[in-house]
Amino acid sequence: MWRFIKPGRRTLRAWQLVVLVVIFAAWHVLTVPGLVPHFLFSDDNQAAFFFGEPLKIFARIGHWFFIDHDIYVHLGVTLLETVLAFAIGTALGLATGLWLALNPLAAAVFDPYIKAMNAMPRVILAPIFAVWFGLGIASKVALGVTLVFFVVFFNVYQGVKEVSPVILANARMLGASRRQLLRHVYLPSATSWVFSSLHTSVGLAFVGAVVGEYLGSSQGVGYLILQAEGSFDINTVMAGILVLTVFALGLDAIVGRVEKSLMKWQPRAGESERL
């Protein structure tokens, strides 16, 4: 019996599902008033008040998506902000990283400022962006861009610096111009670094969007969460967090897909197949 269900490649998904179910079951049992005697709080209802109840949370999500249909506009705004921040931040980081990595002098000049800007807690810029760009989408995108930019930038910079000197010399001997070197050697070589940074950046783009909404907005999932928090509606807060998590996972999966198709030249450990 154990032979069939023991964790392995075949049963991996099932086991992952088991973990999820156990978490939600524990959550349910520990929070629904009266199900188990209270041991941490002074009253049966307090656990539900602080942690929410999974069934009510799912009901809330169901209402959002299928009954009231009012989540779509908020989700759409948050996703738009995230995708814009992600795209703009990545493009800027890529361009700046390439430029500075190939111009050591410029890199030396800007070095302290880049370090300073990276060290700065950039979430603190959110109120300033709200003043500059208003309470609409632009201020959230700006915040997300500042978060995404540095991750991508540092990775591209490092990636270009670590191009194999032999491959570079070989491409030069084969007759590559500076432009061709950039296109055919530096860029592909940096992509593996870029992709490892993109997984982090997707999350950060979400952080930028939601924190921006949280600080001042009239739309978005962050706004929904803020509203619910104002009335101590912990179930709605949790529902918002769950929805955001699922969509962040989705975006990350898309990045993973693209990575897999672009990076098929990379060796993977143990590629052999047992027949």
Next chain:
Amino acid sequence: MSAPALALDGVSCTFIARDGDAARYTAVRDVSLTIQAGEFVSVVGPTGCGKSTLLNMAAGLLAPSTGSVRVFGDVLAGVNARAGYIFQAESLMPWRTALGNVMAGLSFRGASDADARALATEWLRRVGLAAFADRYPHQLSGGMRKRVSLAQVLALDPDIILMDEPFSALDVQTRQLMENEVLDLWSAKRKAVLFITHDLDEAIAMSDRVVILSAGPASHPIGEFRIDLTRPRDVAEVRATPRFVELHKAIWDVLREQVLAGYQQQLAKA
């Protein structure tokens, strides 16, 4: 007589270290070496004697500190466009397939995609890798990767071929196969070849001329031997001929001292 394919004219190469003059290192000093068109010349020397430095200067990847490099009579400035370079280390672009790698040089030099593909396919076939065109370098064995490198360079039809211990990472059997393949390809086209190696057997078996470099630093040629073995040669068979043994002994007598000197220096540094 026409200008030699490659002429190093009193070249020296001194590397400056970041921490000042004290750490300056002269790899080669006053090297003069000419290679005629169609000649196969090997340079042998103890490890760390600046053989690769010499080759990098011939390739134009490294500017000589003094002296000049002439290619068919013209002073070389920048990368040597008439030379193909086969590196010791892995030099294929891992993000391109074998075919893509062979096509790279052709498209860099402006060939149309269709032309580059046709020529690259032909060269892959010639090095026996027609079936592996769509493999990525990590999916090929070390010997196959070297053959792709060979096809990549030879497809450009360079007038000068520079090789930096190209087979040093290969096992003995693959190595002999590759040496014979290179000799076959070379004899068909008769390009000027500058071949760097630390393996005296390989140098004698393949070359028209063997140049011996002294132990570094500031190494320079200390001997030169004309290899009058008949061609075509088979690198495995030629090793057993009496003339080969004679040449080997004569060259080794000169080289041994340098190898010992180089070894002593490395011990002293450690």
